[in-house]
Amino acid sequence: MMLCHYKRRLFCIFVLVSVLTFSSYLLLYSGTDTNYFLISKGKGERSADFQINRGKVRAEKELNEPIMKWAPNLKKLPDLQPQLAANETFDEEDVEGVPMTGTGELFDCPPPPKWLNGRQPCRPAKKIMFLKTRRTGSSTVQNILFRYGEKHNLNFALPREGIQFSDVSGMPFQRSQMMKTNHTPEGYDILCHYARFNEPGLSSVISDGGIYITTLRDPTSQFESIFTHMRLDKLFRVPGNNLKSSFRVFMEKPEKFYSVLSSTLRRWAKNPMLFDLGIAPQEMLHLRQVDNYVQYLDRKFDFVILREYFDESLILLKKLLCLDFQDIAYVEHNVRSAAAQFTDTTAEGLDSQVLRWNMGDARLYEHFKEKTLCLIRHFGNEKMRREVMKLREMNEKYYDLCVEDILNDGANVWSPANSRAIAYKLKEKAVENEMCVNLVKPEYIYTRELRHKFMTNISQKLN
Structure with missing residues (x-):
């Protein structure tokens, strides 16, 4: 009897321990403090x-x-x-x-693309579609393409008016947004003004094996830049004593402000890079659809420039388009003045809120960041260091040659009210230097000159 009673007690203890263990397991996997x-x-x-x-x-x-x-x-x-x-x-x-x-x-990388493995001959690219996205360093890349297109006498596809194809409604690109003319038998070679991605429309302009390029930026800094530069605090009527406090208020409860405006007005207030790249706003709500769309973009774009790896990206772009170092020399364009750069999201502890709100852009950026790091690995780290150093030396050379001062309230530089962008004042001797003039020329002026040149060429061909 004693032995049987003892066995029953052991069995009860075993059952109790099993139940407690199973309960702990459930609690562990249902907790909310996991990443x-x-x-x-x-x-x-x-x-x-x-x-x-x-x-x-x-x-x-x-x-x-x-x-x-x-x-x-x-x-x-x-x-x-x-x-x-x-x-x-x-x-x-x-x-x-x-x-x-x-x-x-x-971690494994896929094989390098053909243009990077050195097995195909280098020929300057003649068909380029650059999708200009907002607050990602795209204005600097655009200036490089302006200079490259003029150097090779290429035809630019230009907006009907202003400096962007897509209007305030954020409509995807259509040919109807271009300058009206029926006299371009040679077709177009470069499209590099802001347009919302629409593959059928863009491929009707830049076809025949055109190279597709765009720019991305870490969402934590890009979204803060969008918020500041586009003055979303005023659009959403966010309370606060200044931009910095308004940004924090917005990020504490972004849904509260986002939900009160129409989809047209709030298009850049959530996942702005995905919006520029053409995804339907309702698809941003479903991460599986976001992932599928990122894979679609990966197939359509030949190269993506990252703001955080800007010089490295330009070295890779040089290889892709068969450029030289002078072609990719640059000064930064459409950069906010010091007074408009108000916060560091990491220092302010807002990274997680920004990424949570812009989850789609976070997935987009991480995918192409991984791809860029693999391209750098294939290119060779030591070779990349040498070429980046050479590019920076050339940038310093041209800056010293051309620039006398940086103006914090640049004329002819587009920026929303109360959010000024810098411009460059040329040295007296640099005014006659074509490279210096084009290097610092703002988008507005460059576009106006290209439009005038385009119409002049058409008139000459008709006479």
Whole structure:
């Protein structure tokens, strides 16, 4: 009897321990203090969803569809979706030989594109579609393409008026937004003014193997720049003593302000880069559709320039378009004056709010950041360092040769009210230097001159 009673007590204890263990397991996996990230070892291999909880990394389950192919330096994104990547231990200083967090293995890159492997001859590009996005360094790239197009006497597709194709409604690009003329038998070679991406419309202008390029920027800084430069505080009537306080108020409850305006007025107030790249606003609400659209953009664009890797991106662009160092020399354009640069989202502790609100842009940026790091790896780190140094030396040379001063309230530089952009004052001797003049020429003036040149050429051909 004593033995049987003892066995029953052991059995009860065993059941109790099992129940408690199972309950703890459920609590652990239903907690709200977790962050997720995705690691995939390469194309065709299975992805794993990893959960970070109290500093411990553990595989949770396999996903049916890999969303990211590599896992380099990924910012820690908000805990909203289990597919979202968040790896903060990648060392940006050494792109080659970076271990994946928790694995000790190297992340894999796909094979390099043909234009990077050095096997095809270098021929200057004659058909370029540059999708100009907002607050991503795109005005600086545009100036490079202005100079390149003039150097090779290429035909520019120009807006009907002003400096952008898409009007205030944010309509996708259509040929009807171009200058009205029926006398361009040679077709167009470069399109580089702001337009909302619409592949059928753009391919009707730049076809025959045109190279598609755009620019992106880390959403934490890009969204702050959009908010400031476009004066979203006034549009949404955000309370605050200044831009800095209004931005913080907006980021605390962005839905409150976003929901009161029509879709036309709020188009840049959430995922502005995806909006410029043509995604339908309703598709931004579904991350699987966002991921599918990012893959679509990956297929359509030959190269994406990143603001955070700007010089490295220009070196790669030089290779893609067969440019020289003088072609890619630059001064920064459409940069806010010092007075308009009010905050650092990291220092202000707003990174997570900005990324949570712009989740689609975060996924877009991380995808192309990974791709850019792989291109740098294929190009060669040491070779990249040498060429970046050469580019910066050339930039310094032209700055010293051309620029006398930076003006914080530049004339002929477009910017919304109360958010001024800088301009450059040329040295007296540089006024006669064509490179200096074009290097600092604002978009408004360059566009006006190109439009005049375009109409003059048409008149000459008709006579």
